[in-house]
Amino acid sequence: MTASRASDREQLLAWSQRLLQLIEWTDWIAGESNPWTELDPFLVRRRQSGRKHPVLARHQEAECRAITAVALGDGETTSFWHDTWSEAGVLRDALPALYSHCLDVHTTVAEVGAAGGLHDNDLQPRLTAAATADLGLLSDALTAVALQPRPDERWLQGLQSNKVRADDLYAALRTPIGGPALSDINWDSFAPKKVQVFFWILRHGRTKTRGSLHRHGSIDSPDCPFCPGIPEEADHLFVMCPRLQQLWARVMPGGPLLPTTTSAAEALRVWLHDLPPQAANAAVVAVFWVIWKARNAMIFHDELQSAETIARHLQAHLKLWVCRAPTKLDVEPLKLWCQTVVDVN
Numbered sequence: 001m002t003a004s005r006a007s008d009r010e011q012l013l014a015w016s017q018r019l020l021q022l023i024e025w026t027d028w029i030a031g032e033s034n035p036w037t038e039l040d041p042f043l044v045r046r047r048q049s050g051r052k053h054p055v056l057a058r059h060q061e062a063e064c065r066a067i068t069a070v071a072l073g074d075g076e077t078t079s080f081w082h083d084t085w086s087e088a089g090v091l092r093d094a095l096p097a098l099y100s101h102c103l104d105v106h107t108t109v110a111e112v113g114a115a116g117g118l119h120d121n122d123l124q125p126r127l128t129a130a131a132t133a134d135l136g137l138l139s140d141a142l143t144a145v146a147l148q149p150r151p152d153e154r155w156l157q158g159l160q161s162n163k164v165r166a167d168d169l170y171a172a173l174r175t176p177i178g179g180p181a182l183s184d185i186n187w188d189s190f191a192p193k194k195v196q197v198f199f200w201i202l203r204h205g206r207t208k209t210r211g212s213l214h215r216h217g218s219i220d221s222p223d224c225p226f227c228p229g230i231p232e233e234a235d236h237l238f239v240m241c242p243r244l245q246q247l248w249a250r251v252m253p254g255g256p257l258l259p260t261t262t263s264a265a266e267a268l269r270v271w272l273h274d275l276p277p278q279a280a281n282a283a284v285v286a287v288f289w290v291i292w293k294a295r296n297a298m299i300f301h302d303e304l305q306s307a308e309t310i311a312r313h314l315q316a317h318l319k320l321w322v323c324r325a326p327t328k329l330d331v332e333p334l335k336l337w338c339q340t341v342v343d344v345n
């Protein structure tokens with residue numbers, strides 16, 4: 001993999017996390033809507049008259065614009081002030097004085113282009129000197145903008161090209177068929193959203209292990225923080241690291257010792273077949289989550305957590321998470337299992 005492709009992947013990961021945080025989880029799981037399309041403020045705006053899609057909350061609009069860039073076509077779906085479409089970046093930030101005088105901040109690039117720029121009737125009277133200077137800069141810049149007779153193209157900002165478009169990413173995110181295993185464990189549980197995202201990243205092989213950070217040139221050594229000389233890849237971090245053997249033995253006493261995150265997660269899911277599926281799934285995700293937290297405690301705080309400590313954290317997390325479980329779900333078996341993981345001696 002080339003350096004630029006590696007960096008693309010890193011960016012993709014970062015943005016996909018933010019995207020996931022934006023999307024209504026219920027819609028996502030129900031799979032009935034296309035949240036990405038609904039996140040596009042201008043598509044939504046166009047639809048408001050005729051179709052019954054929800055209107056985007058204002059903070060979501062802002063976030064959507066903040067994480068995407070636009071290659072201008074006809075300018076009709078691009079916000080003049082809030083999208084990243086010019087070399088100056090977001091114009092609201094580049095020309096703050098002029099922005100503060102603007103009467104309609106929701107205008108599109110197409111509208112401004114058709115009018116040949118901003119005029120007196122678009123602005124409050126009596127511009128300040130700073131706003132007048134901004135307007136001069138803008139007029140110069142606008143002469144360089146040539147709209148094209150094709151739709152604007154929007155993609156995730158920070159990627160080096162628009163090869164990976166936002167809707168491609170979205171399609172990849174929400175299509176479990178043919179994707180990595182464990183998608184039911186990932187989504188069909190009452191684990192918090194950030195933990196589901198963490199597990200999604202793990203399933204897609206995008207966890208920032210020391211091995212991957214080393215390959216991307218971010219750190220000098222790929223070694224596991226607990227095992228000098230052994231690179232920290234996901235399978236080692238979550239399953240094979242010797243310090244975890246006691247924990248896995250508590251989680252699946254007498255169970256198989258499996259070499260990969262996928263096989264370990266699947267085995268644990270089978271191990272917990274007596275639990276309601278959502279509870280079992282939450283338990284699997286929780287085990288990986290507390291291992292990740294324990295590893296981070298070592299890296300960032302030089303804190304070595306014993307198997308018993310990690311087991312207690314597992315219990316504490318699940319105790320909080322069950323508050324989010326459907327009321328009809330019987331969570332007692334899950335609580336009992338947690339207690340057995342803690343009680344081993």
Ligand SMILES: [Zn+2]
Nearest residue numbers: 224226227241
């Ligand atoms: Zn290790």
